[in-house]
Amino acid sequence: MKILTTVKRVVDVELNIHIENGAIVEDGLQYVINAWDENGVEAAVQLKENNNAQTTLVSIGEQDNTDMIRKCYAMGIEDAILIDDPALVAPDAFAYAGILQKVYEKGDYDLVITGKQAQDTDSGQTGIILAEYLQLPCVSNVISIEVMDEAHIRVSRLGDSGTEIVEITLPAVVTVSDSINEPRLPAMRGIMMAKKKKIQVMDLAALGTSVEAVGGAAPKSEVAEFMKSKTRQAGQKFEGDAAQITAQVVELLANEAKVF
Amino acid sequence: MAKILVIADIKEGVLKGSTAELLSKAKALSAQTAVVAIGSNIESLIADMAAAGSDTQYIADDKSLELFSAGPYAACVVAAAQQFEADMIWFGFSEAGKAAAPRVAAQLNAACATEIIDVTLEGEQIQVIRPAIAGKVIQRIQVNTQTLVAVVRAGAFEATPGITGTQNMVKLSIPAPDLKAVIKQILSDASGEIDLADADIVVSVGRGARDQAGIDLVRELARDLSAGFGSSRAMVDGGFMAHNKQVGQTGKIVAPTLYMAIGISGAIQHLAGMTGSKTILAVNKDPEAPIFNVADYGIVGDLFEVIPILRQEIKKIRG
Numbered sequence: 001m002k003i004l005t006t007v008k009r010v011v012d013v014e015l016n017i018h019i020e021n022g023a024i025v026e027d028g029l030q031y032v033i034n035a036w037d038e039n040g041v042e043a044a045v046q047l048k049e050n051n052n053a054q055t056t057l058v059s060i061g062e063q064d065n066t067d068m069i070r071k072c073y074a075m076g077i078e079d080a081i082l083i084d085d086p087a088l089v090a091p092d093a094f095a096y097a098g099i100l101q102k103v104y105e106k107g108d109y110d111l112v113i114t115g116k117q118a119q120d121t122d123s124g125q126t127g128i129i130l131a132e133y134l135q136l137p138c139v140s141n142v143i144s145i146e147v148m149d150e151a152h153i154r155v156s157r158l159g160d161s162g163t164e165i166v167e168i169t170l171p172a173v174v175t176v177s178d179s180i181n182e183p184r185l186p187a188m189r190g191i192m193m194a195k196k197k198k199i200q201v202m203d204l205a206a207l208g209t210s211v212e213a214v215g216g217a218a219p220k221s222e223v224a225e226f227m228k229s230k231t232r233q234a235g236q237k238f239e240g241d242a243a244q245i246t247a248q249v250v251e252l253l254a255n256e257a258k259v260f
Numbered sequence: 261m262a263k264i265l266v267i268a269d270i271k272e273g274v275l276k277g278s279t280a281e282l283l284s285k286a287k288a289l290s291a292q293t294a295v296v297a298i299g300s301n302i303e304s305l306i307a308d309m310a311a312a313g314s315d316t317q318y319i320a321d322d323k324s325l326e327l328f329s330a331g332p333y334a335a336c337v338v339a340a341a342q343q344f345e346a347d348m349i350w351f352g353f354s355e356a357g358k359a360a361a362p363r364v365a366a367q368l369n370a371a372c373a374t375e376i377i378d379v380t381l382e383g384e385q386i387q388v389i390r391p392a393i394a395g396k397v398i399q400r401i402q403v404n405t406q407t408l409v410a411v412v413r414a415g416a417f418e419a420t421p422g423i424t425g426t427q428n429m430v431k432l433s434i435p436a437p438d439l440k441a442v443i444k445q446i447l448s449d450a451s452g453e454i455d456l457a458d459a460d461i462v463v464s465v466g467r468g469a470r471d472q473a474g475i476d477l478v479r480e481l482a483r484d485l486s487a488g489f490g491s492s493r494a495m496v497d498g499g500f501m502a503h504n505k506q507v508g509q510t511g512k513i514v515a516p517t518l519y520m521a522i523g524i525s526g527a528i529q530h531l532a533g534m535t536g537s538k539t540i541l542a543v544n545k546d547p548e549a550p551i552f553n554v555a556d557y558g559i560v561g562d563l564f565e566v567i568p569i570l571r572q573e574i575k576k577i578r579g
């Protein structure tokens with residue numbers, strides 16, 4: 001089984017983000033692997049270890065992505081493709097999916113694993129659109145993957161009324177939840193080996209496409225402005241005798257907040 | 261006049277409140293409204309759908325649609341959108357909506373925006389507002405296509421009292437099942453407890469409760485209040501709470517009148533799911549816990565000591 005797993009480099013959500021004139025201030029930002037993609041990498045590596053799968057990673061971004069890719073190599077990914085093209089300015093999910101479609105078509109993959117969402121967009125679209133473009137079956141929000149035979153996998157996904165068990169005919173696309181696994185910490189040996197591994201870097205022309213052809217020149221939607229989110233004000237905090245402060249807070253909930 | 265198609269949110273044979281909320285917003289934008297309802301044995305809900313503010317009801321009612329499958333579900337929405345010539349297609353916040361919306365957008369060549377909290381329409385120009393980066397920023401998105409598919413975040417819109425519509429049922433043809441992704445079974449997490457999405461009060465428990473005994477203690481508080489009982493991811497990962505109880509960025513987004521965070525530190529991913537609540541109460545023994553930065557009322561204390569007192573005091577006040 002050949003697996004393609006998609007990985008995006010995103011801003012670290014744990015750090016403060018400043019906004020000026022409708023844009024995010026680059027200064028002071030740090031970048032990390034998208035958390036859900038790290039789960040996707042772990043899922044791919046487990047399929048390699050348990051089911052002899054071959055694992056390829058693809059990331060669309062810039063050369064800065066190589067540190068992240070080396071981390072994924074250290075986790076056990078075997079091959080990596082980095083799509084870097086200066087013409088890609090502000091791609092939407094459709095453009096990313098259009099590029100991933102080309103990457104998919106160049107390989108002979110049985111399964112695509114994407115994260116359920118990217119931490120910077122929080123949008124959860126790319127993997128699902130990719131499946132539509134490829135006319136492949138797709139299951140999102142997946143929390144387990146089990147290989148049934150060469151042409152079938154059984155996955156479970158978190159749905160609205162419980163865990164749904166779905167049998168999928170390959171090739172297919174799945175998007176994974178963070179509940180699927182606990183990504184491993186790479187071992188020292190892996191980290192050393194990862195340093196020497198090659199990363200295949202391609203621009204859109206090398207991929208046989210162009211920014212226009214993937215819809216990157218005329219995005220269906222674009223961020224017109226970033227704004228600060230309305231932060232809640234810290235309210236009243238009570239310390240001291242538990243009985244006394246709890247009674248006081250209940251009184252406030254009833255008479256000030258009027259929730260009871 | 262813009263045309264807005266709302267996906268009827270039906271769960272266990274009941275039309276959920278989010279349908280009226282979305283239709284109210286559509287009417288506030290002076291749009292023509294329709295709903296599309298997909299499921300099995302749902303025709304009887306036509307009157308409810310009209311009362312929720314829709315003027316046309318596209319119905320796909322078939323045994324094969326009983327269990328959610330994203331392919332056929334999206335096909336029904338696309339068919340309705342094309343017949344109605346919808347400018348916007350709105351899903352209420354649900355896993356079904358999140359799975360289907362990008363498919364519908366791809367098929368209609370429309371733009372797609374998830375987790376929207378507002379939408380404006382000036383002439384033909386559609387813009388939406390949505391949080392991103394775990395709720396750290398708000399984006400104003402400009403839509404460059406004629407059609408937008410959106411997933412509306414829970415609590416974004418309010419139902420207008422007295423909203424009404426007209427009954428006008430249009431039956432959709434039933435799509436073929438997806439033979440390449442076959443849903444075999446649903447392991448229901450239904451615990452007989454109140455659905456988090458519907459609850460007026462949500463009580464959530466975190467790692468501070470330690471174990472089953474701690475959870476049971478907090479659950480009693482939720483029971484007293486007929487509240488939804490939620491959880492941080494720590495307690496889901498620990499195997500104590502069902503997945504569908506997780507509140508946060510990858511769990512449920514809730515916006516109740518009162519949210520009680522019990523023994524929850526307030527990690528950014530948890531906050532992303534609950535800071536839309538009207539009032540927040542936090543109980544945490546660490547006075548520096550970040551949850552206190554968003555809580556209207558904070559009790560610094562040991563939850564094992566505080567919860568029994570809290571239950572008692574609430575009983576006193578509510579009688």
Ligand SMILES: Cc1cc2nc3c(=O)[nH]c(=O)nc-3n(C[C@H](O)[C@H](O)[C@H](O)COP(=O)(O)OP(=O)(O)OC[C@H]3O[C@@H](n4cnc5c(N)ncnc54)[C@H](O)[C@@H]3O)c2cc1C
Binds near residue numbers: 466508563
């Ligand atoms: C990609 C990603 C997605 C995530 N999505 C989610 C999500 O959707 N929802 C979510 O919740 N988390 C999510 N997380 C996890 C999140 O980062 C935190 O790890 C998690 O929310 C912590 O849960 P907690 O607050 O219960 O536990 P902890 O952070 O361990 O906090 C426990 C708190 O309990 C307090 N405490 C301890 N004992 C007591 C006592 N006796 N009485 C009172 N207080 C006590 C402590 O002071 C502490 O503040 C996500 C993480 C990632 C990376």
Ligand SMILES: Nc1ncnc2c1ncn2[C@@H]1O[C@H](COP(=O)(O)O)[C@@H](O)[C@H]1O
Binds near residue numbers: 093113118121124
């Ligand atoms: N630039 C990118 N490079 C590689 N994968 C991506 C990229 N953008 C999005 N993806 C994949 O698509 C998933 C969903 O992204 P999004 O639709 O933006 O929430 C991510 O978790 C990634 O797996």
